[in-house]
Amino acid sequence: xxxxxxxxxxxxxxxxxxxxxxxxxxxxxxxxxxxxxxxxxxxxxxxxxxxxxxxxxxxxxxxxxxxxxxxxxxxxxxxxxxxxxxxxxxxxxxxxxxxxxxxxxxxxxxxxxxxxxxxxxxxxxxxxxxxxxxxxxxxxxxxxxxxxx
Numbered sequence: 113x114x115x116x117x118x119x120x121x122x123x124x125x126x127x128x129x130x131x132x133x134x135x136x137x138x139x140x141x142x143x144x145x146x147x148x149x150x151x152x153x154x155x156x157x158x159x160x161x162x163x164x165x166x167x168x169x170x171x172x173x174x175x176x177x178x179x180x181x182x183x184x185x186x187x188x189x190x191x192x193x194x195x196x197x198x199x200x201x202x203x204x205x206x207x208x209x210x211x212x213x214x215x216x217x218x219x220x221x222x223x224x225x226x227x228x229x230x231x232x233x234x235x236x237x238x239x240x241x242x243x244x245x246x247x248x249x250x251x252x253x254x255x256x257x258x259x260x261x
Contacts, residue, residue: 134241141237149228151179153221160213164206166190169216185227186220188239 154177161176163169167190174181181187197203202210211219 134237137237137241138233141240142233145231145233145236148180151228153225153228154179157214157217157221161208161217162206162213163208163216166193166207166216166220169207169213170220173217173220181220181224185231185236185239186223189223190220 159176161169161172163172167187170181170186170190207216
């Protein structure tokens with residue numbers, strides 16, 4: 113008895129769906145990267161923003177300037193900076209008493225500029241793919257408000 117040849121082309125429907133999801137994720141990541149690259153970094157930064165954590169500062173910056181930040185990478189980096197304070201002598205101090213608010217904000221905008229100019233959409237998609245809730249943490253690129261500079 114000869115087995116019937118399989119009409120399976122080597123890919124199951126689940127595998128095809130995963131490839132389509134990966135392609136869709138890559139496409140959204142590339143759109144996000146291109147959008148973020150076009151946003152200007154604000155040049156008029158005259159406000160001193162009080163802050164207790166890096167993540168708190170980034171949220172205040174987003175609100176003050178009405179501009180999304182490259183939240184995917186910036187948020188991960190700033191969460192690590194916040195976590196690096198656990199167990200330190202300065203853990204209970206507000207960050208704005210350790211780092212001047214102007215320098216902290218300038219640091220975030222420098223990180224933003226670097227990420228906007230150098231990030232790969234493949235890395236963005238990889239990071240998003242590792243977190244099924246990524247869409248709740250990124251800024252919308254559909255019908256965004258014009259940024260304030």
